[in-house]
Amino acid sequence: MAVAACDLTKHFHLNGNRRTALDGVSFSVRDRERLVILGPSGAGKTTLLRVIAGLERADRGAVLVDEREAGSMPAEDRRVAIVFDRDGLFPHLTLRQNLAFALRGERNNDRIEAAARDLGIGAHLQKRPGELSAGERQRASLARAMLSDPRVLLLDEPLSHLEPSLRSQVRRTFLAFSSSFGGAVIHVTHDHAEALTAGDRLAVMIGGKILQCDAPQRVYDYPANTSVARFFGTPPMNLLDDGMETLGIRPENVRLQNGGQLRGRVIAVESTGADAFVRVQTPRGELIARMPAAGVPETGAEVAATLPAEHVRRFDRTGVAAIA
Numbered sequence: 130m131a132v133a134a135c136d137l138t139k140h141f142h143l144n145g146n147r148r149t150a151l152d153g154v155s156f157s158v159r160d161r162e163r164l165v166i167l168g169p170s171g172a173g174k175t176t177l178l179r180v181i182a183g184l185e186r187a188d189r190g191a192v193l194v195d196e197r198e199a200g201s202m203p204a205e206d207r208r209v210a211i212v213f214d215r216d217g218l219f220p221h222l223t224l225r226q227n228l229a230f231a232l233r234g235e236r237n238n239d240r241i242e243a244a245a246r247d248l249g250i251g252a253h254l255q256k257r258p259g260e261l262s263a264g265e266r267q268r269a270s271l272a273r274a275m276l277s278d279p280r281v282l283l284l285d286e287p288l289s290h291l292e293p294s295l296r297s298q299v300r301r302t303f304l305a306f307s308s309s310f311g312g313a314v315i316h317v318t319h320d321h322a323e324a325l326t327a328g329d330r331l332a333v334m335i336g337g338k339i340l341q342c343d344a345p346q347r348v349y350d351y352p353a354n355t356s357v358a359r360f361f362g363t364p365p366m367n368l369l370d371d372g373m374e375t376l377g378i379r380p381e382n383v384r385l386q387n388g389g390q391l392r393g394r395v396i397a398v399e400s401t402g403a404d405a406f407v408r409v410q411t412p413r414g415e416l417i418a419r420m421p422a423a424g425v426p427e428t429g430a431e432v433a434a435t436l437p438a439e440h441v442r443r444f445d446r447t448g449v450a451a452i453a
């Protein structure tokens with residue numbers, strides 16, 4: 130096991146108020162495995178990465194790197210590298226000098242050149258960060274992290290400040306690069322699409338706790354509880370009151386057709402171009418159906434929804450999913 134978090138708990142005290150940033154977080158990540166952590170703002174994601182990197186101390190619990198307690202290790206033995214949302218390069222140094230920092234005095238131009246080349250910035254080694262594009266600077270941050278020869282690579286929303294077209298291009302570079310990395314990767318994101326594609330496993334973190342950790346598609350198809358269902362997906366799963374239970378169904382699985390068993394009225398239609406989201410008020414709660422933009426009903430229309438049984442998920446009164 131490359132890295133493990135064991136019951137990590139961390140509180141912050143601000144103006145007399147106690148905030149729980151981590152509440153008993155445990156998981157482990159193997160070599161060559163990529164764990165994505167998705168959660169809303171304030172969930173504790175950055176705090177978790179900072180504790181794993183040794184930049185912050187937990188109040189309780191432990192971080193293990195290669196089965197050794199990392200808390201007592203000097204930072205250089207911990208071998209955890211972190212790439213933040215901001216590049217963190219020294220503006221007055223060239224790219225070559227910035228990368229050399231990761232080698233801690235070892236003058237190894239071959240390694241610097243190879244890392245820069247692998248990330249497509251080999252031609253820019255004499256430039257200063259101000260002369261590079263935002264995407265090149267983020268790739269330089271990744272190159273610098275990799276040159277420190279980490280066992281664990283932490284990515285804290287490294288693409289969040291890039292404009293959308295550049296983001297998908299740099300994401301491909303990051304993914305290709307991190308999948309050839311032999312250690313463990315923990316990648317924090319806000320982006321739900323990225324959460325489905327960037328990792329082998331997905332952990333959904335809300336309120337300082339990991340509420341579900343599983344294969345991304347499994348989390349999407351079978352949320353473990355209504356908190357995950359209500360959060361994950363854009364838009365998230367529909368949750369309908371069914372007396373003793375809550376029923377969950379993804380918008381793309383709702384059918385609006387004659388003979389549907391759940392009647393309602395269309396309250397809004399939002400087109401995404403190819404598709405439309407049709408919001409329907411029903412006696413069991415609001416329902417969103419995703420359907421092709423051609424042929425959507427108009428706002429105010431009476432419709433009947435079909436909820437195919439194979440796509441319906443059931444949650445008990447405490448919000449816990451029935452076993453699938």
Ligand code: ATP
Nearest residue numbers: 141143148149150169170171172173174175176177
């Ligand atoms: P975001 O997605 O917005 O970056 P996050 O999931 O990374 O959020 P954290 O930044 O880890 O969340 O914050 C978790 C909680 O801890 C929040 O309530 C935050 O206000 C609080 N917190 C984090 N750092 C500090 C600090 N240095 N002092 C006081 N409170 C803090």
